[in-house]
Amino acid sequence: MQPRHPEPVEKVLCGLREWLTENPVDFILHGGDLVEHGNEKLITRFAEKLTSMPCPAYLCLGNHDLDSPDSYELWKEHHMGLLPKNKPNYKLEFDDVNVYVLAVSYAGAPQPYYWETAHIPVISDQQKHDLEQYLAASTKPVILATHVQVNAIPSSQTGLCGEVGEPDCQYQRYLIDLARRFPMLHLIMTGHNHVNTLARFGNLITMTTNAFTETPFDLRVVTIDDKNIEVATHSLRPWIDPQAEFNAEFSWALGGPSQRECTIPVRKAKHDCSCSA
Numbered sequence: 273m274q275p276r277h278p279e280p281v282e283k284v285l286c287g288l289r290e291w292l293t294e295n296p297v298d299f300i301l302h303g304g305d306l307v308e309h310g311n312e313k314l315i316t317r318f319a320e321k322l323t324s325m326p327c328p329a330y331l332c333l334g335n336h337d338l339d340s341p342d343s344y345e346l347w348k349e350h351h352m353g354l355l356p357k358n359k360p361n362y363k364l365e366f367d368d369v370n371v372y373v374l375a376v377s378y379a380g381a382p383q384p385y386y387w388e389t390a391h392i393p394v395i396s397d398q399q400k401h402d403l404e405q406y407l408a409a410s411t412k413p414v415i416l417a418t419h420v421q422v423n424a425i426p427s428s429q430t431g432l433c434g435e436v437g438e439p440d441c442q443y444q445r446y447l448i449d450l451a452r453r454f455p456m457l458h459l460i461m462t463g464h465n466h467v468n469t470l471a472r473f474g475n476l477i478t479m480t481t482n483a484f485t486e487t488p489f490d491l492r493v494v495t496i497d498d499k500n501i502e503v504a505t506h507s508l509r510p511w512i513d514p515q516a517e518f519n520a521e522f523s524w525a526l527g528g529p530s531q532r533e534c535t536i537p538v539r540k541a542k543h544d545c546s547c548s549a
């Protein structure tokens with residue numbers, strides 16, 4: 273969409289480090305495609321860089337991270353803490369929220385967590401079982417992070433005829449229905465399409481986030497208390513490269529206020545006994 277700035281990556285990460293010093297956060301969650309190819313050299317290099325930030329950093333594996341048959345094993349060996357307990361699926365638990373990170377597999381590949389060619393995401397029966405058990409037991413709102421988008425980019429955002437980047441129907445249906453069955457699932461955050469979008473499916477909000485290495489270097493900041501989940505989008509262009517080239521033809525990729533910001537009221541768990549009346 274926008275000019276990409278993978279090199280020098282130091283410039284991008286230096287800007288991020290500086291921004292984090294001024295805007296401290298509890299942790300960073302990278303939404304996937306940290307590397308272009310999942311080989312040992314790139315995995316080691318980028319794991320080292322992301323874990324050198326002034327806060328804990330985690331990774332939701334994306335298709336590019338897993339583009340070789342041995343990528344998954346290489347990540348387990350060289351992630352440097354980006355994958356808690358060496359697992360591609362994991363939970364990050366906090367006072368007011370639980371974050372569930374889910375790495376999908378891809379249709380047609382001969383083994384799990386390998387992206388060969390198809391972009392069709394696959395959630396295994398075991399992953400569904402684990403996720404559903406977790407959602408059923410959670411008394412806090414849950415944010416699900418996975419790499420592949422759940423919603424398309426609407427024509428109202430692009431000005432084009434029809435939607436762009438439609439998600440796989442089966443994948444989308446499963447996740448939307450999951451939120452209907454488990455209301456503690458408030459928000460699904462994804463990447464993959466290099467565009468800031470936001471969609472509503474009943475009480476569920478799904479959003480995709482622009483690629484951080486592309487102008488204007490957007491990231492999402494999620495703030496949570498016992499009443500609301502607030503999502504804001506920040507451009508790090510002033511910290512990374514104020515003169516970075518920007519392609520105005522695709523300015524819709526940044527989204528407007530309704531794609532860049534939202535407030536989600538927190539729903540209480542039915543079995544949460546903390547409200548003694």
Ligand SMILES: [Fe+2]
Pocket residue numbers: 304305334335336419463464465
């Ligand atoms: Fe991707």
